[in-house]
Amino acid sequence: MFWISLLIGLGAGCVICFAWYQRQRLEVKRMLHSYGDRPSEVPSFAPLSSVRRELKSLYAEKKDLQQEVSQCYRIFEHFPCGYLHVDADNQLLWCNHKAREILHLNRWQSGEVRLLLELVRSYELDRLIEQTRINRTSQERSWEFHPSHDAQTHADSKGNSVHLRGLTISMTAGEVGVFLEDQESLHIVKQAQEKLLSDLTHELRTPLTAMRLVTETLTSRLQGQDQKWTTQLLGEINRLYYLVQDWLEISRLESHPHQVLSHQTFDLVALIHEVWEKLSPIAAQKQIDLSYTGADQLKIQGDRDRLTQVFLNLFDNAIKYNPFQKPVLVSLQHDDATNLATIDVIDQGSGFIVEDLPYVFERLYRGDQARVRQSQSANFSQGSGLGLAIVQQIINSHHGEIIANNHVDYGGAWLQFTLPLTLPKDDLDI
Numbered sequence: 001m002f003w004i005s006l007l008i009g010l011g012a013g014c015v016i017c018f019a020w021y022q023r024q025r026l027e028v029k030r031m032l033h034s035y036g037d038r039p040s041e042v043p044s045f046a047p048l049s050s051v052r053r054e055l056k057s058l059y060a061e062k063k064d065l066q067q068e069v070s071q072c073y074r075i076f077e078h079f080p081c082g083y084l085h086v087d088a089d090n091q092l093l094w095c096n097h098k099a100r101e102i103l104h105l106n107r108w109q110s111g112e113v114r115l116l117l118e119l120v121r122s123y124e125l126d127r128l129i130e131q132t133r134i135n136r137t138s139q140e141r142s143w144e145f146h147p148s149h150d151a152q153t154h155a156d157s158k159g160n161s162v163h164l165r166g167l168t169i170s171m172t173a174g175e176v177g178v179f180l181e182d183q184e185s186l187h188i189v190k191q192a193q194e195k196l197l198s199d200l201t202h203e204l205r206t207p208l209t210a211m212r213l214v215t216e217t218l219t220s221r222l223q224g225q226d227q228k229w230t231t232q233l234l235g236e237i238n239r240l241y242y243l244v245q246d247w248l249e250i251s252r253l254e255s256h257p258h259q260v261l262s263h264q265t266f267d268l269v270a271l272i273h274e275v276w277e278k279l280s281p282i283a284a285q286k287q288i289d290l291s292y293t294g295a296d297q298l299k300i301q302g303d304r305d306r307l308t309q310v311f312l313n314l315f316d317n318a319i320k321y322n323p324f325q326k327p328v329l330v331s332l333q334h335d336d337a338t339n340l341a342t343i344d345v346i347d348q349g350s351g352f353i354v355e356d357l358p359y360v361f362e363r364l365y366r367g368d369q370a371r372v373r374q375s376q377s378a379n380f381s382q383g384s385g386l387g388l389a390i391v392q393q394i395i396n397s398h399h400g401e402i403i404a405n406n407h408v409d410y411g412g413a414w415l416q417f418t419l420p421l422t423l424p425k426d427d428l429d430i
Contacts, residue, residue, distance in 0.1 A: 081181045084116075086129060088174025092116045102162065102182050104147045121148045125166065129176050132168040139168045142183065163187040198251040201244045208241045246386040250363065253393040261303040261397055263423060268300045268307075268341060272330060275311040279319060287325045294332030300341060301423045306394045313387040314345045314415055321349035321413060329410070339422060345415045351406035352413055360404045361392040399423065 073094065076083045082099030086092055091113050095105060103120050117126070124143035132139045142165045162184045169177040215237055219230040276283075276290045283289070318328040329346040352360060363386055388404075395402045395417050402417035 081179055084178040084180070086116055086176050086178070087113075088133075090116050090126070090129065092119060093175075098182075099180055102164065102180055103145070125178070128166050128168055129178065132170050132176050133174055136170045138170065139166075141166050194251065194254075197247065201247045201251075205241075205244050205248070208237065208244060212237050212241055243386070246390060247363075250386060250390055250393055253390070253397055261306060263301055264304055265299055265301050266304045268298045268419075269295060269332065270297070271304065271308060272311060272332070272343075275308055275315060278312070279315050282316070283319050283328075286319065286322065288319055288322055289327045290330060291327035292330045292332075294330075295334065298332065298334055298341060298421075300419060300421050302398050302419065303394075306397070307419075310391050310394050310417075313391050317387065317413070318345055318347040322347040323349060334421065336421075339420050340418045341421055342416065342418050346407050346410055347412040348410045349412045351411050352404060354406070357404055357406075361388050361402070363389045395419065 073096075076096045079096055079098060082102045083096045084092065084099050085094045092108065092115070093113060094110075095103075095108070099105065100108065103122075105119055108114060108119050116129075122143075122145055124141060124145070128139055128141045142163065144161050145164050146161045162182060163186075165181045165183050167179045167181075169179075171177060212234070215230055215234040219227060219234055222230055272292065273290075315328065322328055326348040329344070329348075331344045332341065334341040392402050398419055400417055400419040402415065405414045405416070406412070407414040
């Protein structure tokens with residue numbers, strides 16, 4: 001009898017446990033269903049009630065975040081400049097109306113995820129995004145964007161090139177945000193101003209040449225105080241004359257770079273030493289030597305005379321602002337994989353003012369007054385203020401890039417530029 005009662009009790013206990021287990025499964029299913037739709041207000045038992053409250057809180061937070069994201073997208077959609085959001089694989093996640101208009105994104109629909117390269121063919125934009133990921137800091141760049149042939153065939157797209165300025169933001173998980181500003185109207189205004197100045201300088205060249213010849217003749221015939229005054233006058237006329245010449249040089253390089261350049265193959269290392277030798281009498285006044293590191297020989301295609309002008313400008317500036325008995329540092333590196341040569345020119349002077357760095361390549365930029373006073377005290381000429389602008393234009397004409405900075409170790413001005421070892425076939429055919 002005892003064993004029968006025991007078996008009945010165990011059977012009843014198993015039935016009760018199984019019923020309780022099934023009830024808990026139903027409660028969990030109901031709870032998960034409520035999280036996906038609308039959480040229930042009716043608690044069942046303490047543990048599930050606590051979990052439900054947490055899930056309800058998370059559901060509310062998720063809803064708030066979704067509303068904030070939607071609000072941000074609505075703001076960006078009406079933003080006066082373009083905005084792109086790409087993930088770590090360079091897939092376009094979202095862009096606003098202005099970006100679609102600037103980049104002619106006719107094939108992209110809101111909500112779809114596609115590779116940016118499939119939609120926009122822009123090496124500069126891809127490079128800007130990649131540099132942001134590598135450096136994990138905001139990057140800025142200006143370039144001329146040419147829409148692809150596919151974009152130009154659409155009726156709503158004019159297909160004209162546009163000058164853009166891009167500013168990036170580094171995000172988590174390799175994602176990048178890109179702000180795009182259409183600077184075409186500013187570029188048109190700038191071109192009009194530069195054309196006006198170019199025309200004026202062209203008209204000034206003839207009378208300045210005549211004034212220069214007359215003043216030189218008077219200087220050779222006068223004596224004493226009169227000769228001193230005419231010598232000073234000649235110096236100012238020469239300064240204005242060379243300013244006009246430099247301005248016309250930049251205008252020609254900008255308007256017709258391929259007509260101005262004459263390409264040939266030569267040894268870049270030999271050119272560096274040759275240019276330094278030309279300036280060695282000036283460097284000797286301050287007991288400055290050249291400290292070169294790099295290859296003994298490197299063949300490159302380009303305009304030898306124009307690149308001579310580049311090194312003359314850079315070395316002349318370095319000598320002006322370098323302290324006595326300190327070497328000017330020049331390094332040369334080349335990468336066959338990227339087809340690029342990288343040249344660094346570093347002086348050990350006071351360097352650029354940080355606020356001036358974005359403007360050092362602008363026309364008539366005179367730079368830090370402390371550096372100007374330093375060059376004056378050393379009896380060196382101030383220059384026309386167009387030297388670095390000409391340098392940048394020549395390097396750009398060779399499909400290179402130049403940046404200015406202050407060297408971390410030496411503290412002086414650091415000019416770094418790249419040049420392709422071989423030029424595109426189209427350039428060589430011209």
